Amino acid sequence: MIGQALNRVDGPLKVAGLAPYAYEHWEAGQPLYGFIVGATIGKGRITRIDTEDAEHAPGVRMVMTHHNAPAQGIRDESIPFEYWRAQPVLTSPDIHHYGEPVALVVAETFEQARGAANLVDVEYARGPGRFDFAAFEDEAYVPKVVNAGLPTDTAVGDFDTGFNTAAVKVDERYTTPYEFSMPMEPNACLVVPRGEDLTVYVSSQIVDAAHASIANTLRIDPARIHIIAPYVGGGFGSKLGIHAETILAALAARALSQPVKVALTRQQIFQMVGMRTTSSQRVRLGAGRDGRLAAIAHDVTMHTNPDMEYAEQTAATTRSLYAAPHRLTSHRLTPLDLPRGEDVRAPGEAPGMLAVESAMDQLADELGMDPVELRIRNEPTVDPERGVPYSDRHLVDCMREGARRFGWERRPATPASVREGQWLVGYGMAAAIRGHFQAPxxxxxxxxxxxxxxxxxxxxxxxxxxxxxxxxxxxxxxxxxxxxxxxxxxxxxxxxxxxxxxxxxxxxxxxxxxxxxxxxxxxxxxxxxxxxxxxxxxxxxxxxxxxxxxxxxxxxxxxxxxxxxxxxxxxxxxxxxxxFMGDDPNYTDYSIHTYGAHFAEVGVDADTAEIRLRRMLGVFSVGRVLNPKTARSQLIGGMIWGASAALEEEAVVDPRSGAFVTRDLAHYLVPVHADIPDVDAVVLDGYDDKANILGAKGVGELGICGAGAAVANAVFNATGVRVRDFPITLEKVLPGLPPMGI
Incomplete structure (x- = not known):
């Protein structure tokens, strides 16, 4: 049965609309509805908040502000994982970022709550805010560790000597924007009080984290909290922890002794849920004329909220990907008055590989070498930084099989050399790697x-x-x-x-x-x-x-x-x-990862620089596959997200207010069907006996790793234009397009 492409057993319930999501539970009868009022400044303090008109609006049962919100637990830094900590809201008049909750209006209907929310009158004293990453990038500091407890910096050999004496060098800077998880189901919950107990129907990826966080925030016996989350409509990291809507619903339900529902609007998600941090990445590669790397360095600076530090492990994947005797990686944080960074699908690997795999393509071009061959020449025999063997590494197999299936031999050897009418055509590829984790x-x-x-x-x-x-x-x-x-x-x-x-x-x-x-x-x-x-x-x-x-x-x-x-x-x-993997000797004695290779073909309009993805193939090694159908679906979804990161996704901050101006799906662009015409994912047979007894490893985030770089490299191959400021948009490509007739 394991390994069969069994149809989803919950499929009939979902297509019939019988699988209840957080906002769709009605067991407790008619609930009240809450709507959150967000701050309209990015930094400062509330000087006056007038709720009288809202309180007298039809159907309103409560308006909660920092004046009447119950006391809550504090964020306990001794709890090792953020998502289990208290997440207090409405605890002071201080404003830390645009959109931060300043009030909750609870009414008999959603429309009444939303209407009354517009009647809450708030006056602020604005403070000097830090919203522009580029303006403050030089003020970055060194965090103690990065996400997942990984070391902030690593060094092997003598990078400066290895790089300076290399025959061929790449030294480039890459920038990636703020990005958001945008699951179809928004962050939502229903909280039902039953005596001293609270039943919380919540859209959560980790039930135990939600349970602990709510109990710690409300300062009540965890046995009094009951979490129910049978179906979650996507998360991609945005629901690993609970957010303001859940805490506010719980506070209101306790105060009113009635069920309360709160859901974030799509626009509110951009201001109240964390995002992938923006990054500035410097990648340095030093190689011999034969393509063998002598030195590799990956230095990353990203934003963080000054009150809730988050350091995405953007350079960590570089530590295991390619062989080179001289190596450096580092992470630095720039505090900004913006929402905190959080895990977004493939945190670290997705933006990090976008830079490193673009740099590897540039090195291949400068060497006049096939990009697949360059990567194969730098295949390590052991983990180059930890010095331990790989548990099960088939990256080269993925690249060779992918090249065969994709028809890589037809790749234009010279950039901007192939036209089909108005379209410049190019091929690109990139490697994929992601660490495999084990948790209790x-x-x-x-x-x-x-x-x-x-x-x-x-x-x-x-x-x-x-x-x-x-x-x-x-x-x-x-x-x-x-x-x-x-x-x-x-x-x-x-x-x-x-x-x-x-x-x-x-x-x-x-x-x-x-x-x-x-x-x-x-x-x-x-x-x-x-x-x-x-x-x-x-x-x-x-x-x-x-x-x-x-x-x-x-x-x-x-x-x-x-x-x-x-x-x-x-x-x-x-x-x-x-x-826990820290208690399993295999995770100490071996370097355990998943692998893949992406191949992409794009067309770029020679007049307008319009970019069209034509086809995309990923070949992956993930150990034993539990269900080929669901695994392929996950990998294709990740590949599409990678293409989106390369070409479309970008959350833009207003440097005057700290507000995200691209805060809906009309302006924060994600792919539609016409953008993704032909995508396929192939999984190699495998079994990693060091990962677990089943030999299976995770696939959900591997698909995005390196996918964007394959698309970016294809754009270069089509046009000769190398874009390092992502996403790749028309105005970044158009000035460098070759003249017509060439």
Whole structure:
């Protein structure tokens, strides 16, 4: 069953509209509705806030401000992971960024709440704000660590000597803009008070983080908080932690003793939910005439909020990608009065590889070498910075197979040399790498007397297929048909996981399910082997096979349900666990990653510089694939996002106010169907026995890694114009286009 392209088991519910998302639960009856009022300055202080007109508006039940908001817990820096900490709101008149909540209006209908929100009158004393990254970039400081606890800087060998003596050098700076996760389901919640308890229906990627954060913020017993998140309409990092809408709904529900719903509008998401930081990246490559790297350096400066530090691990991937004896990586932070940075799909790898893989393409061009061959020549035998072996590295296989399938031999050797009518045509490629992480996860599997199984964990399904793959793993582990397995997810009363994020969700939860099923098989075989009524008694149960709802040994067979009913009439259960990677020696002794290679073809209009992606192929190595259909879907989604980062996505800050002026999907551009005509993803067969017992690794974020660079490199190959300030837009390409007739 594992490895089959099983259709999504939750698909029928979703297409029928029967899968309830956070805002769609009605079990508690008619709720009240909350609408958040955001600050209209980027830095300063509230000097007066008048809520009288709003309070007397039709249907209004409450207006909450810093004057009447309940006391809340503080952000405890001793809690190692941000998403588990308290997230207090409305605690003072101070304004830290544009759009920060200054009031919550609660009314009987959403329209009443939104209308009354416009009646809240706020006066401010503006302070001097820092909103322009370029203006303050030189004031960057050194963080203690970067995201995921990785070291801020690394150094191997003598970079300066290696770079200065290299025959061929690339020394370029790349800039990437602010980017946002934009899931179809906005950040939303419903909070229902029941006595001293709160039931929180929330769009969250990590149930345990939401549970802890709400309890820490409200300063109440965690046992009083009940999180329910069975379906999440996308997250991409934006729902790893909870945000203002959830805390405000919880505060209002407690105060009014009634259910309260709050959802962010699409525009509010741009101001109240964190984003991918903007970055300025310097990449230096020093190589011999044969293309072998002698030195590689990747230095990154990015923005951070001064009160909530976030350092994206943008240079970290460079530490494992290519061989070179002399190496440097560094991260620096520039404080700005903007919303904090947060994890956005493939944090670090996505913007970092956009720069490094563009630089590698430039090096190939200056050497007159094929970009695939250049990368193969710099393939390391061990992790070049850690000095440990790779667990399972097939990057070269991905590049060679991708080149074969894509028809890479037809790539124009000279940039701007191929035309099809008005269109300049070019090919580009890039490598992909992403670290594989393992986080603590517990799963309970229970078999009932009728031979059906239930899998329980607070793991979430954010549209990636968790329900389906866990069904497959449990069905194989117990020898049951998929329709006799039920998956229960997304509730805080269930065994704790680290949810969906970091591409660890599938591997962590599936490994835990596999182990729980192994424990159940042992219990059931012990029971059958000692039972005089069982046809399996006295046989060598080491050869037992669980299949089609039966247990077979040689020619003997017994129904699984009969064993359970006879020995465990109330059912039998077992738990399986996946431990934290820091406690697993494999993650110390090996460098464990996923890999891929992207290939892209673009057309660029010779008159207007309009860029059209024509086709794109990714070939990936991710260990064992649990479900080819859901894996391919994830990889293609990532590839599209990578193309979007290269060509379209850019959140623009007004340097006068700190407001994002591109704060809707009419101005913050993402691809539509016409932008992505032909994309395919191929996964190589594999099994990484160092990653986990299933040999499976995460795929969700690998697809975006390097994808944008392949598109950027194709634009250069088509036009001869190298753009290093992303996204690549018309005005950056047009001045460098070759004259007509060439």
């Amino acid at each position: 996860t517990t799963v309970r599997v229970r078999v009932a007397a009728d031979g059906t199984a239930v899998v329980q964990t607070d793991m979430t399904d954010i549209g990636t297929g968790t329900y389906t793959i866990l069904t497959q793993v449990a069905a194989e582990g117990l020898g049951l048909p998929p329709d006799r397995v039920r998956i229960e997810l997304g509730r805080s009363e269930l065994p704790v996981s680290w949810g969906s994020g970091g591409s660890w969700g599938a591997a962590n939860s599936s490994t835990a399910v596999h182990r729980a099923c192994a424990s159940l098989r042992e219990k059931l075989l012990d029971a059958a082997g000692s039972d005089t009524r069982s046809p399996l008694r006295g046989l060598d149960l080491a050869d037992a096979v669980f299949s089609d709802g039966n247990v077979r040994v040689d020619g003997a067979s017994e129904a699984l349900s009969e064993i359970v009913e006879r020995h465990y009439p109330d059912g039998v259960e077992a738990e399986g666990e996946t431990r």
